[in-house]
Every structure is written in structure tokens, then in C-alpha cells.
């Protein structure tokens with residue numbers, strides 16, 4: 266018997282071009298090809314630190330909605346709680362890495378693409394936004410980083426040794442498994458969602474993909 270095609274699989278097939286644009290962006294390719302401009306990397310580092318700080322309350326809101334809104338509350342809550350714990354480590358890592366590269370985090374202002382992405386996250390925190398919709402955004406945000414950085418760790422990559430640790434942070438296998446758990450949560454929710462919620466969730470996925478591309482562009486072009 267053939268395995269059933271999940272909603273996320275359908276979406277990834279349908280939006281492959283946009284998805285590849287987010288996970289195979291020139292910024293990521295430049296890391297993978299070993300010709301990254303280090304000032305672009307530093308821009309990304311400082312801006313992503315700001316993003317991750319805004320990401321924490323968003324993930325906390327997904328956690329709250331999981332607790333209130335999923336049938337399988339405990340299973341979902343534990344996976345998402347793992348994500349919150351990982352973000353705690355991630356923030357410490359950004360501070361350590363910024364020190365290493367001489368990036369002064371306290372003096373960095375968010376650029377336009379980052380502000381818009383953070384504003385989008387804030388809009389999803391609203392209690393009116395369904396758990397399923399926010400879970401889709403969460404899954405997509407984490408998975409884009411996982412796939413992007415895992416690409417930089419493939420055997421034929423020429424990633425500079427000093428950037429390998431950064432790529433490992435999101436490209437490692439256990440982060441991949443965590444992203445799969447998020448995808449299972451999302452597919453389970455989508456199975457029982459109304460058409461209206463499914464439509465909103467798909468639109469949210471597209472917004473995430475666009476914001477991720479803009480985020481990479483911001484770092485890559487150093488505007």
C-alpha cells in the first residue's frame with residue numbers, strides 16, 4: 266500500500282521553487298562554496314541575534330496554544346518545550362560567537378527586513394491566530410535553517426572550517442529530527458483542520474518563505 270501524501274508534502278511540491286529559494290539562497294551557497302564575504306556573515310550574525318530574541322515570545326505563544334488547543338497536548342508541548350530550551354542555548358551561542366568575531370551586539374539596530382519579519386512573528390502571537398497556523402510557521406522557520414545549513418555540511422561542500430560550527434548548530438541530525446517532529450505535529454493538526462484554517466496555514470507558509478529569502482538577502486547584500 267502506498268503511503269498517504271501529507272499536506273506538508275503537497276505544499277512542498279507545489280511551492281518547491283520558493284522553498285528552494287529559501288534553503289539554497291546565494292548567501293548559503295557562498296558558505297557552502299567557501300567564498301562567503303565575512304562581513305556578510307557578521308551582518309547575518311548580528312541580525313539573527315535580534316531575530317532569535319523576537320522568536321522566543323513567538324515560540325512561547327505556540328507552546329501556550331499547543332497546551333490549550335491540541336488533542337495530543339502533552340506530546341506537542343514536550344516537542345515545543347524542547348525548542349524553547351534550544352533557543353536558550355542559541356542565545357548564549359550568539360553572544361559567544363559575536364565576541365569571537367568582534368561583533369558588538371548591543372550596538373546593532375534591526376534592518377528593515379528583520380523588523381518586518383519580527384513584526385510578522387508578533388502578529389502570529391495574537392490569540393486569534395489558530396494553533397495550527399502558528400505551528401506551520403514554527404515548523405517552516407526551523408526547517409529552512411536546518412535544510413540550509415545541512416546543505417553546507419554535505420561531503421562535497423567547501424565550507425570554511427571557522428563556519429562549520431555555525432552550520433552544525435542547525436544542520437546537525439538531531440535538529441533535523443526535531444524538525445521532523447514539528448512536521449508530524451503540523452500534519453496531524455492539518456488532517457483535522459477546516460478548509461479555512463488550511464488556507465490560512467498555507468498562506469502563512471508562503472509568508473515565512475518570503476521573509477526568510479528577504480532575511481538572507483539583507484545579510485548577503487549588506488544594505
Ligand SMILES: Cc1ncc(CN)c(N)n1
Pocket residue numbers: 313316317320406407410477480
Ligand atoms: C531568520 C531565522 N530563521 C530561522 C532561524 C532558526 N531558529 C533563525 N535563527 N533565524
